[in-house]
Amino acid sequence: MSQEQPKKVRSEFIYFAWRNVKLRIGVSILLAFVLFSIIGPFLAKHDPLEYVGPMGAPPSREYWFGTTTFGQDVFSQFAHGTRSTLLVGLLGGSIGTLVGILVGLIAGYRGGLVDEFLNMITNIILIIPTLAVLIIIAAYLSVRGIFMQSVFIGLTAWPWAARAIRAQTFSLRVREFVDLARMTGRSSLRIVFTEIAPNMMSYLLLVFILQFGGAVLNAATLDFIGLGPTKGTSLGLIMNNAVLWAALQLGQWWWLLPPGAAIAAIVGALYITNVGLDEIFNPKLREM
């Protein structure tokens, strides 16, 4: 019986997941990008920053995405850029989600003064615009890397996640199975992580997806105004360079359009996946 239950739930999940068009579209786009970020850099024949080809050449068999004004291979930049952009999303999104989970769960489960305090902090940081803080921090760092960028993005993005998770925890902590666990005398921290958190897994997944998307967009904006990593490349940096060198005015659309379109596609796919998952987790929504 206890073996049977989760299996059934899982197969039901897979069944609805497969039937959900949004999820199918979203996940396949995402998978494609993830796959590309893994193998893309190996497919790229050139160093992303080296001058390898003709200057400002349109896409061709040798240079699939054309070349930059200096003759750098855009495809290679794009492949490496996608990798680091996804990395920023993954890292920043994870940090944001983790902090959010920690604060939200503790606030929601403990309640009382702890909750008052954490909730207050959450609400305060929620109001302060993330990007403004990020700009100030980044402006004072004279050497910036992708890792640093992700950490700061993650550390400023958690409040809404914490708030949402807190609300969920509130509704869960009065359920019977939590009461049961409490009666067995387990520590509250254990209850939070063994009883409450697993029951919110679906919800946490949704939170992570949105954090991921937010981190990607924030990083792109920072890169674009010239506060991106001073080393390496990313989709935002490619855009920044393309704009600095007036790619569109010079007719080099292949330099500017792919990175922007890729960001839109990645973030859009994340959102669609999010809605798809939401529909699966909330059976009421499935009909539409």
Place this chain on the structure above:
Amino acid sequence: MSRKLMFVILSALLVGSLLLAACQPQTVTVTVVQTVPVKETVPVVITPTPAPSPVVYPRNETIYTSGKQWGPPTSWNPLQTGAYAMGVIGLCYETLFIFDPLKNEYIPWLAESGQFVSDKVYEVKLRQGIQWQDGQPLTAADVVYTFELGKLGGVYYQPLWNWMEKVEAVDDLTVRFTFKEVRYQSWGNLLYSIAIVPKHAWEGRSEEDIVNGPNLPPMGTGAYMYETHSEDRMVWKRNDNWWATKLLGLSVAPKYIVDIVNPSNNVALGLFLKGEMDLSNNFLPGIATLVKGGYGVKTWYDDAPFMLAANTAFLFMNTTKKPMDDPAFRKAMAYAVNVDEIVTKVYGNIVQKADSSGLLPTWSQYVDKAVVDELGFSYDPNEAKRILDGAGYKDVDGDGWREAPDGSKIELKIMVPFGWTDWMESIRVVAAGAQAVGINLQPDFPDFGGYWDQLTGGTFDMAINNFGSNMSDTPYTFYGWLFRNPIEASMPNGNFGRYDNPEVFALVDELDRTPKDQMASVISKIQRIQLTDMPAVPLWYNGLWAQWNETYWTNWPSAAEGAPKYLPCTWNGYWNMTAILMLAELKPAQ
């Protein structure tokens, strides 16, 4: 319905508020910063009298320029050389002479003539009939007043008074300068760069106001008067009573000059291609493509290098650090850099490779061919390797990089400011060249602050810089920057590599005291030391970025036959290097 009404009201309010904001009189409030105590700040509010002039400038009477202003105009004070708005010197305030770098001659301007009447006395005769824009005549008293301002702390020509004894008005139109010691080169430079200011309008001002005040509205003798300014523009209006029309037969065609504060490259290029900008003095990427591609874009030359050369970009090496303290190592670097690749790939052929001496083409007469032939360098990785081998730089531990003769590892960085994209690309080429001969050199992009700190503080390894190598009337300005001395804790004005050689310092000082026609021998000695010791490597000439279109204005200066030969440039210090004459040549298109 009510919602719609609300939106209408809302938008009306918004437009209204914006109008109010935009139409405020141009009030400039400047908090003058005093040294001590800080709390006493003096607000000076100056509101120019609004002139009754049209509010929309007719396109065919207006020239749109861009390239000088990196931020909103904040100063109209000709004493603030770095900060004054586009055209303050040249369009509004004028100089005694102007200098023509292409012909290498001084053109009398406010002065009718000027010469040494004895060993240490220089006499200037002013033109008769020059008027300030308020109608008062320009007299010798104004000139005396202007030069004596140099006695105030904070005025850039203060050092002049170390070697000048006095300046006096002999009569209304004659000024006599008496020197303790004549510094011919500095003096020649000041004659065409100090702008004469009106004594009658400036006399009552406080010292603080004279040196640091915004001086709005400016009032000079020049061809243009202050019209208006805002965050993104500076507008000048023609002075129809300009003295040069009567005295020299010159008249400037554009009634208005609207200088646009530099937007980003892509916006600048966009405006330019839309025909909303006539003359752009920005570095615009891909300009070679546009000139060739039938966009109606014109440059000085219609083929590579497209632009005149304006200054020299140097590779500075920190001579206080190992291994850059070794002339052999520095020399090897000179051979290792593939400048042609920078010229063609990074700049798309709009710059030229620099001469081994680093002197601009306008100074080519000062290059000692014999010295350059003997000691000059060019890209040759094998020669670089040979020099390094010979000097004992060998890869001992087999990691692919050369070690210093004492066996210590060499790990070096070359830096330029982050965001200076053309330079960023350039040092990738430099680093690649060094790596190819076995030197472990990596590009580094700190932000400007970090760059400047390391450069002036002498903590960097290698860096690119060109700040003080600009075109002028004398190569003394160039050598004074390259061999700036004495070596101090902070070196913001040149010699970033802290190359310490009293011999060359003495030669540069001697150069300043040498008349123009006798400079060759001194310069030859300097060049020999420079090319032997190679304290910094000249790489390429940055261009005098200038591109224009002929939709609204024609007869631009260019290399083409029959075209005027003046500098098409709105940068500080170029109006008085013949750019003002360009305006007199322009003609409205049909």
Place this chain on the structure above:
Amino acid sequence: MGRYLRRKLLIYILTFFVAVTIDWMIPRFMPGDPVSLMIARIGTRPEAAEVLRGYFIKAFGLDVPLWQQYLNFWKALFQGDLGVSIWLYPQPVIRIIQRAIPYDLFLLLPAIFLSWFAGNQVGALAARARWLDNTILPLGYLLTATPYMWLAIVLAWSLGNVAGIFPIAGAYSFAIRPHLSLQFILNLLHHWFLPFMSLFLVMFGGWAIGMRNMIIYELESDYSRYLEALGIPQSLIRKYAFRNAMLPQITGLALQLGGIVAGAVATEVVFAYPGIGYIILNAVQNQDYFLLQGCFLFIIIGVLLANFLIDLVYIIVDPRTRLGMTGE
């Protein structure tokens, strides 16, 4: 209602306090020496540099103990003293920001309100018409996922450069001097349109999707089912659903303000539109920390004010808050 408002106000006051503290802390606890960076930026002669260093150390208040620096920072703040700009030395920061704010309001308020309004309407429509749902939904997702600056660049290039219909830079033409006339107003609007559009489109996508999803939640909720069972007409149920869905959309507006700030920065940068976002870019490029910190403070103040206004609206719209039934 009183309790609700008091609580909110407390949070806002604390937020302001925290923001000012962050603003004060960052330059003091980050690596590097901002004072020498600023002097480097001005790049004057050594003698002048020493004078400037003295001034900046005083201005930053670096010559007194930390706790006193902090108090002084607050004192200066209440006197409207945000320091002197480096980029536009010697203009006071507060004056530069004052000049930019009208442009921000002019750009942001219409973009926020119109996109919210239109997004809600279209989203609600999409929730009941399948064909609309199938077109609006993907479009909405694409728009809301598009980086602001990318959309802005593409708009500027296509409509500004290629089609040549709209200007691509500035708040009004370079050929015009500000004055009160229809011509000038039209010119302002002409320059305003593209930046407005790029903000509007991205935000519109988000609101439309949000509303559409909310309405579907509401229509599937128990009360809707109950009303349906009672035989109440569909249109009435939808009306109720719409009204209920509006509440989260209003809260959402408050939550989105941070994102809107990001959008404004990116858009103003692309169009060289002279608002705070454009100033931020210049402050970043010129290492003008005073100006950057000033902009940060004004953004916070703006966001706090907006939050407060939204709260007031929420009280009017949601009767529960008036009765003190909800804490959030």
